[in-house]
Structure formats: C-alpha cells, structure tokens
Amino acid sequence: MENEGVNAACGAALKKYGFFKYRARYFIYAAMAGCFCSMGMALASSVAAGFYSSEALRGAHKFMMGATFTLSFTMITFAGAELFTGNVLVMTMAFLEKKLRFSQSIGLLAFCYTANIFGAIFMGLIISQTGILEGQNEVMIVSLAAGKASLSLTHGFFRGIMCNVMVCLGTWCVLKLKSESAKLIILFWAVLGFVALGYEHSIANAGIFTMAALVKSIPYSDFQGMILNMLSVTIGNIAGGSVFVALVYWFAKKPD
Secondary structure: OOOHHHHHHHHHHHHHHHOOOHHHHHHHHHHHHHHHHHHHHHHHHHHHHHHHHHHOOHHHHHHHHHHHHHHHHHHHHHHHHOOOHHHHHHHHHHHOOOOOOOHHHHHHHHHHHHHHHHHHHHHHHHOOOOOOOOOHHHHHHHHHHHHHHHOHHHHHHHHHHHHHHHHHHHHHHHHOOOOOOHHHHHHHHHHHHHHOOOOOHHHHHHHHHHHOOOOOOOOOHHHHHHHHHHHHHHHHHHHHHHHHHHHHHHHOOOOO
C-alpha cells in the first residue's frame, strides 16, 4: 500500500547519508535548521504577544503562533536544511528497509541533533541582541520558556511524541507530493497542529530557552527545568517519529 512513500523516504535517507560524509558541510547545513527554528519562534512569539496581552484576544494567540512558526519549516523545506525531527522518520525507514545500518542511522541523527541545537542557540543569541524581544515580546518569550520548564517529564515526553507525529506526517506527505503549493499547505497544517496544541519540539525549545535566558535573568530552578524538558522532549520526539509514523507506514507497505 505504501511502497512508493517508503521508497521515497529511503531514497531521501540515502541522499542525506551521502552528504553526511562531508561532516563540516553537513554540520553547517544542519545548523541552519536550528537557526530557522529560532527565527520562526521569534516571529511567532512577537506576532502572538499582542494577542496574549489582550484579554479579549488571548484565545487567538496559539493560532497566531502556529500560523507564523510555519516560517521555520517552510525555510527548512524549500531553502534547504537538515532537521533532526524530520530525519527521525527517514532514517528509521532506511534502517527498517535494511538500506542503512542502525549505527549509520543513529550516527547521522546524533550529529544532526547536535548541529540543530548549536544553530538554535546561535540564532537565539543573535536575536536576543536585536532589541525586538522587549516589552510584550519579552513577556511572551519568558512566559513560553517558563511554561515549558515547568512541565513534568511525563507531559514533556508525550507532548514530544505528539509533536513529532505531526512533524513526521508533514514530512511524509511532502515526500509523496509533487506540487509545491500542496507541500506548503500540508506544512502549514502540520506545524499549526503541533504549535497551537502546545506540543513540544526539542530544537524550537532550544531557541526559546536561549532567547528567554538572555533577555531576562532566569532562576536556577528554571534552568534545571529547561534541561529536563530538553531531555524528555527529545526522547518523545524520537519515539513519535520512529514508532508512531515510520514503523506504522513501513508495516503498511505491501510485502515484497
């Protein structure tokens, strides 16, 4: 049933692994994805801040965040970058299809994750120095970070699962679609879905935490919460993409 999609995912994984042989170039390309996530989150929080500060409009702030954070995934998909969460899908598919060994898949994912985090922190640092995260914008970004830092490990884990289910479903559809406009539409809905519902994306969170920490003094307890959030959410992202999307669609393909 899903042979075409599985073949497309495996083809993408093999191309990525071929590029991965050039470590320095791959690192920069993956760091760009982290940069795009921080750029998108800065836009999302700035747009949503006005809605969040108004009692009458507060209910719309999550929708506005989801709609504008689409900038990140649009740039990653069309400008080009390597994002850890989407790569969980294709690298798992390649492993299940025996196109890549487990060590090869996990090695690329670990390297990509590291570069994504670097890019998110780097761009978060730059954005924090622009002065745009002041007033209502500061309140918004600090509130976002504090809310994430206070999540329990269980909530972080399951929100991480659901986030990457949405991300990887979007990636899966983009791999199968031919129309550029159709890809944009599916990306919009996938990103809106996970942001508006409050699901957790590890790379975007790294950018949020960086920007919040640099525009306001963060208590030590919040730093602990940020680290625990990154840990639980990252594990959830891996489970969501590999088990709930990759394994499901791989199992649904026609037997050889």
